[in-house]
Amino acid sequence: MDVLIACEFSGRVREAFRRRGHNAWSCDLLPADDASPHHLVGDVRDWLARGPDGVTWDVMVAHPPCTYLTVSGLHWNTRDPARARETESALAFVRELMAAPVGAYALENPVGCISSRIRKPDQIVQPYQFGDDASKATCLWLKNLPKLRIVPALRYPGRMVTLADGKVVERWSNQTDSGQNRLGPSEDRWKLRSLTYPGIAEAFAENWG
Numbered sequence: 001m002d003v004l005i006a007c008e009f010s011g012r013v014r015e016a017f018r019r020r021g022h023n024a025w026s027c028d029l030l031p032a033d034d035a036s037p038h039h040l041v042g043d044v045r046d047w048l049a050r051g052p053d054g055v056t057w058d059v060m061v062a063h064p065p066c067t068y069l070t071v072s073g074l075h076w077n078t079r080d081p082a083r084a085r086e087t088e089s090a091l092a093f094v095r096e097l098m099a100a101p102v103g104a105y106a107l108e109n110p111v112g113c114i115s116s117r118i119r120k121p122d123q124i125v126q127p128y129q130f131g132d133d134a135s136k137a138t139c140l141w142l143k144n145l146p147k148l149r150i151v152p153a154l155r156y157p158g159r160m161v162t163l164a165d166g167k168v169v170e171r172w173s174n175q176t177d178s179g180q181n182r183l184g185p186s187e188d189r190w191k192l193r194s195l196t197y198p199g200i201a202e203a204f205a206e207n208w209g
């Protein structure tokens with residue numbers, strides 16, 4: 001199959017498809033971390049209708065930027081009109097991706113305003129359901145693709161933490177006991193946080209390839 005991975009610099013989903021024999025390409029404004037020849041640098045909107053060699057895409061997996069869409073930042077929009085405009089432009093980009101002339105798509109984003117402004121996700125998954133030691137609710141909007149199959153044996157068990165009120169909760173390595181993200185501030189924090197988890201990348205290619 002001809003597969004476009006929109007907004008990916010890591011190559012994780014691209015390579016999961018390529019390992020299974022598909023003609024998969026990633027595209028991002030940034031160069032690929034792995035310097036792959038199967039990466040397009042530039043605006044993905046220029047590649048939605050046709051890929052290299054004129055191929056049309058059977059499947060697109062898209063990871064549009066979530067900075068102005070996630071639920072945690074939206075409360076700033078009421079006080080900051082410039083930020084509110086960024087949210088509108090991020091939503092317009094999501095709509096363009098969803099309207100792409102591709103046979104099927106999966107668009108991935110954290111919990112945020114795509115659900116209330118465009119449509120509800122078809123599935124919400126967690127990295128620990130696919131073998132990764134991490135918790136991060138990941139929403140999937142699907143067109144002509146099935147939901148990811150959840151295999152109970154793949155589940156990575158978290159550590160059990162007893163909170164001050166006596167409640168016992170499950171936490172994973174990327175979380176503090178109180179449930180915050182562990183990654184401290186740094187220049188490449190956004191990049192590290194935006195990487196697709198390896199187990200989820202494999203599940204995409206296994207289920208949709």
Ligand SMILES: C[S@@+](CC[C@H](N)C(=O)[O-])C[C@H]1O[C@@H](n2cnc3c(N)ncnc32)[C@H](O)[C@@H]1O
Nearest residue numbers: 007008009010028029043044063065194195196
């Ligand atoms: C949330 S990150 C996704 C990273 C991805 N999960 C990975 O593992 O590489 C969003 C990416 O979208 C890219 N991006 C933003 N606008 C774009 C556009 N118009 N065309 C292509 N890529 C774009 C950004 O450069 C950023 O790398």
